[in-house]
Amino acid sequence: MIKIESVTFKHQNGTVALQNVSLEIRTGEATAIVGENGAGKTTLVKHLNGLIKPTEGKVTVFDLDTKQTTVAQLARKVGVVFQNPDHQLFSETVSDEIAFGLRNFGFPESVIKKRLEWALEFFGLTEYRDSSPMMLSGGEKKRLCLAIVLAWDPEVIVLDEPTVGQDLVQKEKLREVIKMLLLRGKTVILVSHDMEFVWSLQPRVIVMAKGRVVADGAAAEVFSRPEVVGEANLMKPQLLELSVHLKNPPQKPFADIYEARQWLVSSVSR
Amino acid sequence: MVGQQCFEVVAGMQWVSSGFIFRHMESPVHSLDPRTRLLFAVELFVLALVADSPLEVSIVSIVVVSLAIVAKIAKRLVRTMSFTAGFAVMILVINMLVGQPLVYSIVLAIRFIAIVGGTSLFFLTTSPDELEYVMKWFRLPQDMVFAFVTAVRFVPVLMLDATQIMDAQKSRGLEMQKGNFIKRIRNFIPVLVPLVVTAVIRSGELAEAMESRAYGAVKKPSSLYALRMRKRDWATGAISVMLLVVSLYYFLVIAPIG
Amino acid sequence: MKPLIQVQNYSFTYMGTSRPAARNVNLEIGEGEIVILAGPSGCGKSTVLKSLNGLIPHLYSGSREGTVIVDGHDVAETQVSEVAKKVGFVFQNPENQIFMFSVERDVAFALENLGFPRDEIRRRVDWALDLMGIQRLARQAPHELSDGQRQRVAIAGVLAMTPKVLILDEPTSLLDPLTARELVLLVKRLHDELGITVLVVEHRLDLLAGIASRIIVMDRGTVAMDGSPREVLARKEALTIGVGVPTVTRLYGLLTDHGLNLGQAPLRMEELAEAVNRLVP
Ligand SMILES: Nc1ncnc2c1ncn2[C@@H]1O[C@H](COP(=O)(O)OP(=O)(O)OP(=O)(O)O)[C@@H](O)[C@H]1O
Ligand SMILES: Nc1ncnc2c1ncn2[C@@H]1O[C@H](COP(=O)(O)OP(=O)(O)OP(=O)(O)O)[C@@H](O)[C@H]1O
Ligand SMILES: [Mg+2]
Ligand SMILES: [Mg+2]
Numbered sequence: 001m002i003k004i005e006s007v008t009f010k011h012q013n014g015t016v017a018l019q020n021v022s023l024e025i026r027t028g029e030a031t032a033i034v035g036e037n038g039a040g041k042t043t044l045v046k047h048l049n050g051l052i053k054p055t056e057g058k059v060t061v062f063d064l065d066t067k068q069t070t071v072a073q074l075a076r077k078v079g080v081v082f083q084n085p086d087h088q089l090f091s092e093t094v095s096d097e098i099a100f101g102l103r104n105f106g107f108p109e110s111v112i113k114k115r116l117e118w119a120l121e122f123f124g125l126t127e128y129r130d131s132s133p134m135m136l137s138g139g140e141k142k143r144l145c146l147a148i149v150l151a152w153d154p155e156v157i158v159l160d161e162p163t164v165g166q167d168l169v170q171k172e173k174l175r176e177v178i179k180m181l182l183l184r185g186k187t188v189i190l191v192s193h194d195m196e197f198v199w200s201l202q203p204r205v206i207v208m209a210k211g212r213v214v215a216d217g218a219a220a221e222v223f224s225r226p227e228v229v230g231e232a233n234l235m236k237p238q239l240l241e242l243s244v245h246l247k248n249p250p251q252k253p254f255a256d257i258y259e260a261r262q263w264l265v266s267s268v269s270r
Numbered sequence: 271m272v273g274q275q276c277f278e279v280v281a282g283m284q285w286v287s288s289g290f291i292f293r294h295m296e297s298p299v300h301s302l303d304p305r306t307r308l309l310f311a312v313e314l315f316v317l318a319l320v321a322d323s324p325l326e327v328s329i330v331s332i333v334v335v336s337l338a339i340v341a342k343i344a345k346r347l348v349r350t351m352s353f354t355a356g357f358a359v360m361i362l363v364i365n366m367l368v369g370q371p372l373v374y375s376i377v378l379a380i381r382f383i384a385i386v387g388g389t390s391l392f393f394l395t396t397s398p399d400e401l402e403y404v405m406k407w408f409r410l411p412q413d414m415v416f417a418f419v420t421a422v423r424f425v426p427v428l429m430l431d432a433t434q435i436m437d438a439q440k441s442r443g444l445e446m447q448k449g450n451f452i453k454r455i456r457n458f459i460p461v462l463v464p465l466v467v468t469a470v471i472r473s474g475e476l477a478e479a480m481e482s483r484a485y486g487a488v489k490k491p492s493s494l495y496a497l498r499m500r501k502r503d504w505a506t507g508a509i510s511v512m513l514l515v516v517s518l519y520y521f522l523v524i525a526p527i528g
Numbered sequence: 529m530k531p532l533i534q535v536q537n538y539s540f541t542y543m544g545t546s547r548p549a550a551r552n553v554n555l556e557i558g559e560g561e562i563v564i565l566a567g568p569s570g571c572g573k574s575t576v577l578k579s580l581n582g583l584i585p586h587l588y589s590g591s592r593e594g595t596v597i598v599d600g601h602d603v604a605e606t607q608v609s610e611v612a613k614k615v616g617f618v619f620q621n622p623e624n625q626i627f628m629f630s631v632e633r634d635v636a637f638a639l640e641n642l643g644f645p646r647d648e649i650r651r652r653v654d655w656a657l658d659l660m661g662i663q664r665l666a667r668q669a670p671h672e673l674s675d676g677q678r679q680r681v682a683i684a685g686v687l688a689m690t691p692k693v694l695i696l697d698e699p700t701s702l703l704d705p706l707t708a709r710e711l712v713l714l715v716k717r718l719h720d721e722l723g724i725t726v727l728v729v730e731h732r733l734d735l736l737a738g739i740a741s742r743i744i745v746m747d748r749g750t751v752a753m754d755g756s757p758r759e760v761l762a763r764k765e766a767l768t769i770g771v772g773v774p775t776v777t778r779l780y781g782l783l784t785d786h787g788l789n790l791g792q793a794p795l796r797m798e799e800l801a802e803a804v805n806r807l808v809p
Contacts, residue, residue, distance in 0.1 A: 037676060072445050075440065075442065086468050088435065088460075101443050134467065149442075167567075195705055232704075233707055235705035238797050245801030245802070246801050265788065268788060294669075419628065475619065475621060478619065479619060479625035482583065483637050488641070490643065492639075494633060
């Protein structure tokens with residue numbers, strides 16, 4: 001459970017990156033944060049594990065005030081996967097890379113071993129366990145970064161632009177991982193410019209523009225508001241667009257292409 | 271503590287560099303040719319070296335401050351000088367400890383401030399762009415000039431990288447200020463390795479982009495702008511030289527006698 | 529007419545690796561085409577692009593077979609700076625391709641390197657800035673720009689050399705949807721106004737498919753498919769290879785599998801909706 005109360009954040013050079021943002025994110029929720037370049041999405045996300053403390057206002061994560069808690073304490077609960085893998089990979093082997101976080105959080109060696117095996121297996125990295133992380137491809141590095149965070153089993157998983165440079169197959173895998181996390185009751189926060197990917201998760205969508213939250217609601221509702229889509233430089237997801245143009249529109253926009261197929265096939269044969 | 275210090279050093283560097291980094295402004299000083307401003311800086315440097323009484327170094331300092339005010343950069347000059355002030359005090363104390371007379375120590379300290387101030391005045395009012403042209407005017411080799419340009423251009427970018435890397439590693443539970451001395455040193459590895467890696471990647475991409483933009487195609491590249499000395503540059507330059515001569519005469523000839 | 533770009537039996541293996549990153553690639557691209565180069569991550573797209581402007585083999589060492597000919601010149605035998613005049617290359621990260629401290633100086637960078645006279649540089653810089661709609665940013669510093677604006681500066685910087693081919697490697701992947709769309713439309717306009725040939729790599733094709741005349745799909749280093757976007761994207765292999773087929777085209781595939789007759793493959797949802805609407809009784 002995360003509570004953001006009237007948070008304003010100013011950078012040292014005076015740039016106001018967040019302006020009076022208030023939000024509440026409930027456990028088990030899938031949330032997408034979208035909005036134009038420079039809207040303040042990454043800045044907001046950095047508040048969640050205390051990397052950034054609000055200039056004004058208050059952020060509470062699992063009843064802990066981030067101003068009074070260390071990043072390490074918060075990070076144990078809120079795992080953030082940043083956009084650029086090269087900003088964090090440093091170990092000699094993939095295994096060490098995954099174990100690093102687990103050691104920092106003080107897990108006993110037996111648990112570390114178990115978690116490590118699970119993460120390697122789950123992300124298909126077992127064959128690389130002894131290779132250097134630097135030798136992995138871009139897509140594999142991204143997967144490793146996700147494995148690193150999921151290994152310590154945080155309650156909240158934050159993904160900043162996870163789909164950049166990823167091909168269809170990898171995106172599909174990522175979607176499955178997110179769905180699995182949600183099924184296990186985790187809270188997932190996704191920051192993305194990829195409207196199709198966002199739509200496929202049917203999350204709660206928070207729209208940001210110029211440091212403010214300009215809309216917050218179910219994906220179908222938020223993306224149906226042209227003024228929001230325009231203000232935050234978004235684009236309407238294609239399946240929503242489809243519903244608008246159909247002679248025989250569904251009651252609610254299609255969540256995925258399979259739902260769309262079912263409706264369209266039946267509406268044609270009626 | 272080491273981790274904390276590292277963080278503070280980076281934050282401090284950002285702060286100081288935000289003072290150093292040139293900002294586009296309009297003022298009588300900014301509108302001069304950079305070579306005229308360089309002349310000022312050299313003249314102030316010479317004057318400060320020659321000045322050897324409290325009165326003389328104060329005069330030089332006052333000139334620096336007045337120029338800063340005219341250039342509308344007084345505030346930022348004070349900010350960058352706050353670092354220098356510490357050194358100045360150190361110079362003062364050390365000199366007194368080794369038994370130098372107080373007056374002499376004070377002169378040394380103020381002289382130091384005046385020299386740094388005069389130099390900062392030049393860098394604060396000169397865009398890296400103009401600096402590049404000055405370097406070219408001095409006929410420094412093209413590669414050297416470009417290396418300088420890239421360095422200045424990418425220092426802030428690398429600093430941003432450093433912040434992001436520290437953020438990423440802290441998010442993995444790295445506590446830089448934890449543990450004994452050895453452990454704290456080791457805590458740097460997770461930051462240093464990615465920093466080097468990203469710098470190398472960046473320079474590779476830069477090299478690709480440079481090649482793709484015909485870098486090094488001809489021996490003597492042309493340029494969009496040329497430095498141009500205008501009437502006011504000649505005039506201010508001439509006046510400043512006259513003032514320099516008069517001051518030198520006073521500092522070196524009249525003052526010692528009187 | 530001779531094609532502008534000719535790649536013949538081309539293979540390249542980076543030094544220190546064993547698997548060729550490009551394997552027996554054959555390509556012909558004519559003047560005035562807009563071509564998308566697609567395929568899964570690591571299939572060799574960037575390798576092919578870099579081979580077209582000479583970064584490979586001049587900047588990267590490795591073993592090479594076959595030839596790459598651009599506008600009649602064998603790229604491997606020509607200096608990169610010579611090829612650069614014909615082939616403008618724009619990279620993914622806008623930060624790493626702006627060197628100078630002001631937009632106009634950066635746009636002038638290539639021209640200065642080529643030793644153009646000052647008034648010619650001025651003329652071309654203004655022309656390129658104007659084309660990209662960034663004239664009012666001329667005196668701005670790179671750190672004062674948004675990512676979208678920086679990407680425009682990067683394009684202006686290569687356009688100033690009046691290249692015949694514009695190559696873009698994932699130019700929009702860091703941009704927000706609207707900024708990305710504006711960039712794509714701008715590229716289309718450049719093509720229409722200047723007749724410039726465009727070759728672009730991108731993972732998400734929903735924006736690009738509509739402006740492209742052709743799409744080439746690579747898989748494991750070699751060309752797997754080549755044809756018009758409507759034809760290629762509707763093929764099953766496109767999905768299995770891992771091409772970022774737009775949602776609309778995927779849905780079209782599902783529907784035609786189901787026996788619906790929807791005519792040619794759509795690239796925009798309006799088209800699909802229209803085709804379906806026609807079938808609704
Ligand atoms: N270290 C910094 N110093 C000063 N300003 C910064 C810094 N980091 C970010 N900013 C500014 O803060 C604002 C918000 O940036 P932020 O990175 O949060 O945006 P974003 O929504 O994540 O954008 P993008 O979609 O491009 O990733 C921007 O105007 C940015 O330029
Ligand atoms: N400098 C290099 N040295 C060694 N191998 C490389 C180098 N650059 C790329 N490779 C390898 O060559 C293959 C093709 O890489 P390339 O960058 O061309 O792929 P791509 O299709 O552009 O992928 P992406 O969509 O991820 O950008 C990959 O296996 C990659 O690991
Ligand atoms: Mg961001
Ligand atoms: Mg690539």
